Structures are given as C-alpha cells and as structure tokens.
Amino acid sequence: MSIRKVADLAGVAPITVSRVINTPDKVKTDTRERVQRAIDRLNYVPNLAASTLSSKRSRIVAILVPTLSNPMFSDVIQGLADVLRAEDYHLIIGDTRYSQATESTLAMEMLGRLPEAMVLTGPIGDERVRRLLARAGITVVQIWDLQPSGTIDSAVGFNNYAAAHAMARHLVEAGYKRIGFMAMVGDERAKERRCALAAYLAERGMAPTFEALPPRFDPMYDPSSDFVRLIDQHPETDAVFCASDMLAHLAVFACQRRGWAVPGRLALAGFGDLPLSAKTVPTLTTIRVNQYEIGRRAGEIIINRARSGRRRPDIQDLGFEIVRREST
Amino acid sequence: MSIRKVADLAGVAPITVSRVINTPDKVKTDTRERVQRAIDRLNYVPNLAASTLSSKRSRIVAILVPTLSNPMFSDVIQGLADVLRAEDYHLIIGDTRYSQATESTLAMEMLGRLPEAMVLTGPIGDERVRRLLARAGITVVQIWDLQPSGTIDSAVGFNNYAAAHAMARHLVEAGYKRIGFMAMVGDERAKERRCALAAYLAERGMAPTFEALPPRFDPMYDPSSDFVRLIDQHPETDAVFCASDMLAHLAVFACQRRGWAVPGRLALAGFGDLPLSAKTVPTLTTIRVNQYEIGRRAGEIIINRARSGRRRPDIQDLGFEIVRREST
DNA sequence: GGCGAAAATGGTAGCGGTACCATTTGGGGA
DNA sequence: TCCCCAAATGGTACCGCTACCATTTTCGCC
16 A cells, blocks of 8 residues: 555556645645545555655654653653644653663664654763764753753753752751651662752751662562661651652651651651642642653754754753642 | 665675674674674664665554553553563554544554554544554554453453442442442543443442543543532442542542541542552552553563464453452 | 585665656736 | 746655575585
8 A cells, every 4th residue: 555556546646645645735626635535545544664764754753761650751751742743743652760771772772763853861871872862963852850961952851959959948947857868769860869958958067867769670679668667767857858759658658557747756748749749638748840841841842943943952941849738 | 874884884785784683693703793893883773764664564563542641551551661672662652632533543643654563542433443453454452441342453451340340349248338439530431430330239229329420621620629529419428439549549638638537437449559559548449450461461462473473363351359458 | 525505695676755856737917 | 819937746766774586605525
C-alpha cells in the first residue's frame, strides 16, 4: 500500500497525493477531494519512515526520564504530550532507572530515529553523548533541575538547590531545631537537596540530625521502617525534610501508627506537591514545582524552534513555591 | 553521516558495515573491529528510518493508554518498557485522555510508523480502526480488562466485572448493608464495576445507596467534597466502593476531617492497590491486579511473536486479588 | 596441492516518500 | 484575443539502508 497506488486510483501523480497529505491548500479542491476519496477507499496510511528518510523531518520527539512510576515525571510527560499531539508529533519515551549508563545508551539509540528534539531530565554526565547531541543539531531541552554547567541548549525547570534551601529556612523559621533529611531510593537529585539543607543549617550554626540517602536500587529498602529506626536513633529530631511527597506521607503514616503527633512530636515536609498532599490529614507542607507546566513549556520550545528555525537557547526558570500546610 | 562514509573509512562495502551492526557474528573478527573503529571515530549512529524502510522492521512498539497520570497505567508501561528495552525496541506512547476519538486518530497515525506491535487499553470501539489493525498484520495486544468481544488478537489483563463482583461480595459478607459506589472523572471502565456491584447487590435483594459517576472531563470535579455531599445525602450508607485507590484514600481523609471513623462509621474499599494503600492509617482494602506484570506479559507476547513469527492469539487472564485490610 | 563446501564479502536494486525544478493550466488586464 | 504571471501538477532523482544474489576467500580433507 503506497502513495503510488493512491495516485493511480485518483488519476494523479504520486507527488500530488503527497501534497494532499502535507500541504492540502496547495491542491485544487476537486483534486484534493478525489485523492482523499482514494485514500479512504484504500485505507491508505502514509509510511512515516519513508517520509522521514526523504524529508529529514521525523515528527518525533524523544524524552528520557528517570522513571515512569513517579507521578512527578509522568506529569511532565503529560504536559509535553498535550502540546506535541496538537502538532502531530510522536513521543518516544525511555526510562533510565536513574542510571547514567542507561541514559547514555538510550540517548544514542534514540538519535537513530532522527528525533527533532530530545528532552532529558537534568544534566548530561556523559561527555560523548553531550557532543553527539550538540552535533546532531536537534533541539535539546533539559528539564527539572536547572544547572548552568551541563546545559547543552535549552532548559526548563527550577533551582533544586534553592528550593531545598528555602525549605530549610522555612523549617528553621518555624522554630524547628533538630532537622533530619531522608530520600527515596534512586533519587540522585536528592543529594543536592541534602547539601542545601546542610548548608543552610550550617549558616545558622546547626547540623542535620541525620541525612539518610538509601543505597541505589536496593529492592529491600522500606522507607517506613527505615524512618522509624532513624527517629528512634535520633529521638531529639523535631522535623524531617523528605526528598519526595510520597516519602513524607509514608513517614506521616508511620508516625500515626506510633502515636507520634504530626507536627506536635515531629514535623514533616515533602517535595513535589502531589494532588494528595493537600488532602491528607494533616495536609503536607511541601515544595511545589508544577511539573505539568515544565512539560508544556518544553513542548513549546520545541515547536517554536521547529516553526521559526531559529536556534537560540532558551532557559526558563519556572521557580518553586514553599507550600506551608499543617504538617509543619 | 552515512553507512557509506564508515565503509570508506574502514575499507569495506556498505553492506559489511550493516552486518557489523545487525549480525556481527557473520563478519570476521578483524573486519568487525576495523569497522567498529570507524564507527567510533565518526560517531556514526545508524539511521533507523532508512533501516525501517528497507527492512520493514521498525523495532517500534506503540502503546495507547487513557492517561499517564494514573500510576496504574504508568506501571503497565514500566513493565512493558523493561521487557522491550532488552530487545532494543523503542516505545511510542500516546494518551487518549479517555477519548475514543483520540484513540482512533492516534492509532491510525501511529500505524504510519510501522510499529511491530500495538498495545491498546481495553476494547476498540472504532470498527475502521479494528479493521486497519487486523489488516496491518502486526501484533495487537489489548491490556487491562479482558472482554471477549472486541479482542483483535492477543490480550493480557483481568476480568473487570468479576473483580468488582468479588468486592461487592466481600463487602456484603463483611456485614455491610448500605453500599455506595463512586468513580473518578473519566474512568469509563468504572461503569462496568458499578454494574457488577449493582448486580451482586440485586442478587442479595439489596441496591446501592448511590452510584456516582462524575461527568467526563469536568475540570471542577472535586472528589472529596462530592464524597462528603453524597454521604450527607445518604447517611445510612455504611460502605463505599471506590473505583480507584486514590479516590478511596481521598474519601478516607475526608472522613477523618469529619470525624467519621473508618471503618466504624463508614467502610471504604478501592481498586488498584497503590504502594501507598498498605501503609495508610487505616490500611486500604482494595483489588490488586499487578499492573507491572500485565505490561511485562504484553512485552513477552510481542517478543515471542517477533522471534517465532507465529501468529497465534494469546489471551492471558492474570486474575485479581481482593486484599482485605483495615478499612473494611 | 587441489578440491569442494562453507564462510566472508560485495554489487545492485529498491523500500516509499519528498525536494527540486519543469511543465501545464487558469485567469485577469491590455 | 493575446500575454503574462501565478497556481496547479508532474518527472526525476535521491534520502540511507538492507534483501537478494553473486563472487571471492578460507579452510578442512583427501
């Protein structure tokens, strides 16, 4: 089933069928309708591999995220998908499982599809990949935490360090003095938040009571029991900054089981503002970053680039917001 | 940057480079190494559009889900992605936003990429799409709820109706008499669960106190306040079956705000067994369906098909499990 | 050393579109 | 009516790779 068959049936040249599909207003109305009928009759579906090869326009965008299971990233993807679908782009998704090596491999493989843009989560560690991407001449949008070093082209996100710093400040100003830190398995970006917390506390002459970064990819890791153990080991702790909302919620539930009042005995704060976090009892203090909007903006950068052809790096800091709720 | 340049640099024919990439053991070791060096030197990345066109093997799998924001579906995708990555497939993802029309459009567009398989959520309503898919000769795997009618080829999932029926039975046998039903916005599949509940209750001479199916795509829909209103309108209700775990959790939190004991004043059950659901206070009674495994099995069907070339429909019922916890 | 079969490599054509330029058609103004 | 320019349509080559078959090389064995 090729464009030629359609052309024969419609009594036109193949190129005219191509025009009906791609630039319909360059074809006279009755010709267009005739061709359209032939397309419908034959159930013709254009071969996009051939189109890509010939036109060098793939209408593909590739995105790499650490995981699909975290709502933060699926919301980003949703935002990106919403924008791109309207422009007939297709989305190739890869999850790196928080592994640098997998990220490199996937990025190179995906380049073979000639994507018109590549969306990556955070900075690129691999020098070779960075070179390849830059040389490929495609739009590269790095999302999530903005980091001047390691940005190839454009970026949309927020300042991860500043966000954690602000949360540390919020906790201290709310009167908490013995603050702990805890992260979810695999969350590399959490390290920066830990540093920000420690740095702020140091400014005020304090230090974290504990800084729990679980080993990567430990399948036995149980945040709840780990949390309880940490508090038992550091009973003076009066607040814990959790590197994700889900972790914070689990901590709240663990407290409730133990009969520890939140925030009375222990204050808890998270990161990411899940829809859930405004509804739990108590509601959760957190850092909101509007993941959906990050995805949308990334999509807009890609589309504007494709339309204008201009190649001007665009760094958008969408900021963050400390949402103070009942848990602190 | 083409295979030709690599071939020239390595002093071989283009086809030999192709072999090094696709069937390396058909090339003598020293030739292979020479070619590999040329590939590395030139940073050559094979053009998969050309490869697809020529070989008619795209190494692409397309998947359509109702939404990416629901962890149920992102877990399915994660399972699928894990299996397919090992075989160098790429995943094109589309979300239909629970719209039949979008599903049809996306499916047809994606066919243009010549995917080797297409994974769809649930039955296909559109006759034309069904025909096109069947004619395309690709593997089609329908996931989630198994429905004999509307299955094109293979399927992996569970019996949605039976699951809801079993939950109804659980609630009745636990002694609850006035049972309500509530679904999340957009969840079409919830209708079947409502029917199953109503049918079971009818068998026992009962009827649901309410059956709340919110209007589709109402952005103002607030499950929590809606829930409270429903209970106020039907105060005799002693249990609510929620069509998703998240909805059930929101209901629990609303109860806690109102001072209604769960399950003392009101029992709550969900669907999907989120990781969260075993940790909340109270823990949530729910129906577990192992979404990740559904994705994995779908991937295995696809790969086996690709390897063996056989085309035998494969229907796998992975079942479900009523997980009784504290909330009922 | 010569033979034959298997392994390794190469030449050619074509996958299904679109870019580029050429040609034909249409229509308004002199 | 003719001319000219714009709109509409068509012919040809080529995008980068691989299927298919042909050819060359290798190697075990008599």
